[in-house]
Amino acid sequence: MSNVTAADLHRALQDAGVAAGADTAPYALAGAEPLAVALPATVEELSAAVAAASGLGAAVVPWGGGTRQGLGAPPASYDLALDLRGLDRIVAHEPADLTVTVQAGCTAVALRAALGRAWQWLPMDPPLPDRATIGGTLAAGSAGPLGTGFGLPREMVIGMRAVLADGTVVKSGGNVVKNVTGFALDRLHVGGLGTLGIIAEATFKIVPLPQKEATVIAAFASAEAAAAASAGVASLGLPMLSIELLNEAAWAKATEGLSILPEPVSAAAVQPVNPDAQEGLGDERTWHLVARAAGRPVSVSRSVDAWAAACQSHGGAAAWLQDAESAALAGSVADLGWHDGPPDLAVRISVPMSRGAAVLGVLADARLAASLSVTRGVVRAAWAGDAMPDDASSYLNELRERVAGLGGTVVVESRTPIDSVDPWGPPGDGFEVMRGLKEQYDPQRILNPGRFLGGL
Numbered sequence: 018m019s020n021v022t023a024a025d026l027h028r029a030l031q032d033a034g035v036a037a038g039a040d041t042a043p044y045a046l047a048g049a050e051p052l053a054v055a056l057p058a059t060v061e062e063l064s065a066a067v068a069a070a071s072g073l074g075a076a077v078v079p080w081g082g083g084t085r086q087g088l089g090a091p092p093a094s095y096d097l098a099l100d101l102r103g104l105d106r107i108v109a110h111e112p113a114d115l116t117v118t119v120q121a122g123c124t125a126v127a128l129r130a131a132l133g134r135a136w137q138w139l140p141m142d143p144p145l146p147d148r149a150t151i152g153g154t155l156a157a158g159s160a161g162p163l164g165t166g167f168g169l170p171r172e173m174v175i176g177m178r179a180v181l182a183d184g185t186v187v188k189s190g191g192n193v194v195k196n197v198t199g200f201a202l203d204r205l206h207v208g209g210l211g212t213l214g215i216i217a218e219a220t221f222k223i224v225p226l227p228q229k230e231a232t233v234i235a236a237f238a239s240a241e242a243a244a245a246a247s248a249g250v251a252s253l254g255l256p257m258l259s260i261e262l263l264n265e266a267a268w269a270k271a272t273e274g275l276s277i278l279p280e281p282v283s284a285a286a287v288q289p290v291n292p293d294a295q296e297g298l299g300d301e302r303t304w305h306l307v308a309r310a311a312g313r314p315v316s317v318s319r320s321v322d323a324w325a326a327a328c329q330s331h332g333g334a335a336a337w338l339q340d341a342e343s344a345a346l347a348g349s350v351a352d353l354g355w356h357d358g359p360p361d362l363a364v365r366i367s368v369p370m371s372r373g374a375a376v377l378g379v380l381a382d383a384r385l386a387a388s389l390s391v392t393r394g395v396v397r398a399a400w401a402g403d404a405m406p407d408d409a410s411s412y413l414n415e416l417r418e419r420v421a422g423l424g425g426t427v428v429v430e431s432r433t434p435i436d437s438v439d440p441w442g443p444p445g446d447g448f449e450v451m452r453g454l455k456e457q458y459d460p461q462r463i464l465n466p467g468r469f470l471g472g473l
């Protein structure tokens with residue numbers, strides 16, 4: 018614990034020329050409120066605020082939209098909340114170069130709207146995109162369903178400005194797609210949860226918006242049959258945006274309130290790929306494969322046909338949605354369990370790809386709404402039971418044991434209360450390297466202290 022006071026912090030922020038927020042309550046974490054809130058509006062002010070905190074040895078927690086503050090352990094100490102939503106500018110958008118530079122506090126929805134005007138797109142799909150900021154999304158570092166088509170967020174970043182623990186602003190990478198000079202230090206901050214530096218600005222390579230999109234939905238009686246159908250089409254190498262396999266609870270959650278999909282799935286918007294084989298979609302079968310394709314109309318229709326044929330040959334009933342309806346279902350699957358805010362319990366499970374169907378089997382009776390990214394072996398799951406178990410820790414330990422038996426790991430992405438369970442599980446082999454990086458980058462331990470793996 019530092020001995021800093023609210024008065025010290027307010028004086029230091031004033032001297033640094035940084036505005037302070039009046040209300041600390043919205044920034045409470047695990048019942049602890051910060052002593053002060055800084056509201057920087059420029060990178061220079063952000064740097065000055067961090068330098069001021071560093072001078073006092075005050076612990077800083079960066080805040081974007083707050084949607085993912087449940088990720089990681091509660092901070093070991095917490096003096097200053099650094100609200101980055103004032104840094105919300107699009108610094109440069111070069112449509113001809115397919116690059117954009119954006120400040121950390123810009124929301125995913127605002128960036129989507131700005132790029133959409135040039136018919137372009139940054140293919141990341143964080144839940145609650147109207148609140149999730151670009152900085153927080155990078156700091157949290159996990160990918161949603163679009164990770165299948167475009168990889169992890171770190172693969173889209175080509176440059177970054179970050180503020181280190183002493184307030185120094187560092188720049189890495191650049192604003193051109195082909196950039197091979199120096200080390201890619203920006204990658205440290207993607208997924209680093211703000212423990213090694215504060216992301217101030219990021220430059221991304223972006224892509225054109227597709228002319229057309231469509232989603233094939235197929236219902237199966239078992240996860241194995243759905244996985245076999247996926248494996249059948251994966252070998253064709255069709256470019257897909259996402260391929261998600263949802264258990265029964267996940268399908269119910271993803272389609273809840275989605276007027277395009279009344280039960281059973283037979284709305285006018287949904288075209289049966291083969292009317293004879295469509296019977297039963299959405300009722301007695303319990304596993305839904307949702308595969309999304311985008312691109313030129315001819316390649317989308319080729320993908321839809323191939324997926325539908327493979328699903329039907331494995332006993333699945335298939336139908337498809339296109340354009341706005343397809344995108345609406347994709348948004349709902351990306352938001353799985355997060356529609357109304359962070360769920361009481363959300364976990365990310367990673368297993369070897371070959372064990373994907375087996376891990377869904379583990380989850381089938383586990384009161385979790387779960388969606389497997391089939392070609393990545395990553396499951397996003399949110400609590401779907403009526404009430405959380407009294408002993409969430411034992412529930413989670415048991416889940417970790419079963420997943421470890423398949424060679425996988427479980428990370429808790431959200432839970433209520435935030436200090437109720439161990440979010441990370443045992444640190445793996447690379448932990449000593451991480452500890453060394455933390456010592457070098459943040460020797461005073463003022464940046465989100467204690468939140469990362471192993472209490473870093």
Ligand SMILES: Cc1cc2nc3c(=O)[nH]c(=O)nc-3n(C[C@H](O)[C@H](O)[C@H](O)COP(=O)(O)OP(=O)(O)OC[C@H]3O[C@@H](n4cnc5c(N)ncnc54)[C@H](O)[C@@H]3O)c2cc1C
Binds near residue numbers: 087141158214215351
């Ligand atoms: C189901 C699911 C799907 C997801 N899909 C995707 C996806 O497709 N693509 C993707 O990229 N991410 C995805 N995410 C993660 C996504 O990163 C979060 O939704 C996002 O982080 C929320 O941003 P926020 O502004 O609310 O961050 P906050 O909750 O405010 O912050 C998150 C963490 O980052 C720290 N932080 C905030 N801003 C900064 C900053 N500027 N610099 C350093 N540290 C900072 C905070 O202190 C906190 O520890 C997904 C998450 C889930 C659970």
